[in-house]
Amino acid sequence: MLIQFVLNGKPVAVDVAAYDLLADVVREKLGLTGTHIGCDTSQCGACVVHIDGRSVKSCSTLAVTLEGAKVTTIEGLASPSGQLHPMQQAFHEQHGLQCGFCTPGMVMSAVDFASRNPNPTPAEAAAGIEGNFCRCTGYQNIVKSVIAGAAAMRVVK
């Protein structure tokens, strides 16, 4: 069936099957491969996107539920001119990524978390990304990134 929603600020119409998951639709049908699939049990968080501003695991979201929604993927986070979102910039500055595979989901989770917790402690930041696995960094620099990114988001606001 044809569904229409707003993806990264632009209206899209896409034909989906009843069983199609959002992660597969953005990757395979809409060509945005920044959203990653790292597991098949909704445990890893590599596929996190925003639906109407809240972080969601797109691997467990049926695409048909998106009619009229606003979806943001990692590709939609930086400004159209390429200016990084403060959270992306914080991950760069704090060395919050290594292989980069968990990074899109991690950043999307962090942005949503920081929008609700603008001044987190390290323990709060760690709890905020508890739904996202990273196998490379040991999380320490990711927690630093979330805190720095939240601070930068406060300034931008």
Add this chain to the structure above:
Amino acid sequence: MNHPAGIEGAVTNPTGIGASMRRKEDMRFLMGRGNYVADIKLPDMTAGVFVRSPHAHARIVSIDKKAALAMPGVVDVLTGEDLKTDGVGGLPCAWPVVGKGGAPTKEPAHPAIAQGKVRYVGDAVAFVIAESLAQARNAAEAVVVEYDVLPAVVGVLDAIKPGAVAVFDDIPDNVCVDWELGDKHATEAAFKKAAHIARISLVNNRLVGNPMEPRAAIGAFDRSRGQHTLYTTSQFPHIVKLLMGNFVLNIPQHKLRVVSPDVGGGFGVKQFHYAEEAVVTWAAKRLGRPVKWVCDRSEGFISDAHGRDHVTEAEMALDENGKFLALKVSTIANMGGYLSTFGPNIPTNLYGPLLAGVYTTPAIYCEVKAVFTNTVPVDAYRGAGRPEATFVLERLVDVAASELGIDKAEIRRRNMIPSNAYPYQTPVMMEYDSGDPGGCLTKALANADWNGFPARKAASAAKGKLRGIGLCTYVEACGLAPSRIAIRLGVRGGLFESAAVRVHPTGQVTVLMGSHNHGQGHETTFAQIVSERLSIPAENIEIVFGDTDKVQFGLGTYGSRSLAVGGSALWKATDKVIAKGKKIAAHMLEAADTDIEFADGMFSVAGTDRAKSFAEVALSAHFPVDYPLEILEPGLEEQAFYDPVNFTFPCGAHIAEVEIDPETGVVELLSYVCVDDIGTVINPMIVDGQITGGVVQGVGQALYEDCVYDPESGQLLSGSFMDYCMPRADHVPKVSVETHITKCTHNPLGSKGCGELGTIGSPATVINAVVDALSHLGVNHIDMPASPHRVWRVINEAGGAARVAQ
């Protein structure tokens, strides 16, 4: 630029050696523009799904493809019989070892799709190809496989029992190789003189590596050129090209291109030649269409090579002063249902020679039986053999210290190789070129406030918590590897590394590396080396890797080798660029090339102000108008291959503190301190990230992760992220990283490597802390993972929470 606390770096060039410059490769990952294998779409591409055995051990009676072939969109269904018909070979083992009495490693056939028998849950039995992934998945359900289910053997102790189920009919005792190292007689003699013998029996728990990017492979074939292309999630595309082309599919090397683009973590799991790579490449030629396979996580749990899985008995002989006289280690190591690429090498050559640790133990004897079982093949996982050796040794040292009443730092100091004794020849093969483990220990004890521990323990006790402190000093053999030594130890190939430096006419540089970057920050670190050597900013340097059509032969990334071996090749290549640049400059400046100096990006005549810039020399090399063409080739591109003369030997001291809740058995890791000697540091920020990440992976083994098979059925019980507990952000403490540098004496960089030391040091460190917290209960060992259940049980078996009061 800022350095993480504790890592020194003398920075003169902001993108040179020692600078914590931010990573060049970050942008594409942060913007969702990485290019992983699963992201690749080729025209006319099909999707493939493997049908995998649900049984650990069974004879394949029949495979009926008919129903599957009739399903919508299905292109073909391939089985092991089709492989046979097409003359496809088995997967080779690249590093067999020599057993006792010269006995060779047993290398049973390893077909890419099972033939006749399946030998583990997950063994592939058919490959279904369809127009879409959904169609292939549906059709895979329709492949009817009739099995004659056989009894299975899972654990290594069961596998060596008389009358055990044989994984291979012609290997009735399941022993792949029975290997030994060291002087047995000298060791026995030392044990006879011992004042004290410390003993330990332990298990090194089986692990699943789980890089966050699941494996994936795409095969493609261009009939017009007879050219094969394989896109794969590999740490070493050139080796896959060699092994698959030469031994499996019989494709001449010039007709095979292997591309490993962005790879989302490896940890060893992606350094083997896997069956799926051969199957998609073979299927693509049969169909004349690209074939893509992307592993599910659940499928990864039963098809990625696993790690560790040892059962060990070890004894240490000591004199009355706590000096180590001898060490005896007997290990049984799991190989799984077939040999993976490096399987037999891991629990032997990468294990036994590390048992000397940083100590002067004069006599060591180690024997290892590698055995087949009905489980996924076992191979290297971050650290690979060295964490297992360190765990045995450092647990045993703690047991000895407790039994003799010697402080755990003191017993290590008494037995440590003094810094002035390097180079140091151990009794188990290795000659350590440099190191100062005592210096690392001193710093670590200070950073962890070792002496203040009793007060912290008392404070925890006041809250009803059990606090423990654990120490580990370790050495690792990295920089794999000197080919001459490795070939003697059985490897079927060389282990050098390569680099090419291509200077463009305008002075910018493209570097082609034989190593592979999958998170280690190579695009930054290698650019820093070139920036330092040629005095050009890192933004003018591009690092290329991962494509066998672009990059000269290379051996890839594993064993903490990329910097020590690949970086040294790069150093040599820049030497050659500078040497040729001097000749060009000499002509331009009308001087003898022996009078030309190169510094700060300028070629100058010594003692004068006459000079040409690097860019001017590069331009002259490409537009040779006024150029000595009769004696010098134009162009400025140099290549180097570097084969090290020895391994490198990072070493260090790690200290952890834990607090245990005796009511629940939950272990909280409070602090973790590392002081490591890794030789020259190129980018302190990246080093800090590598060490911290490695430590947390090792903490995963110590406290959380366990790959569990049902011992009867051979079913994998921990086959998803819901059952296999990997560390999450709220599991880990702050890791304090500091370096204490002695330089590697035999490579031009002086670097030793840092990728694996975290997983090597941390399991022993954390378990030593857990045992320390429980020692008042008479506990002298606990197996990994020290999960709440296991710890709670140990406490209760020792008399219950009531005995907590101290």
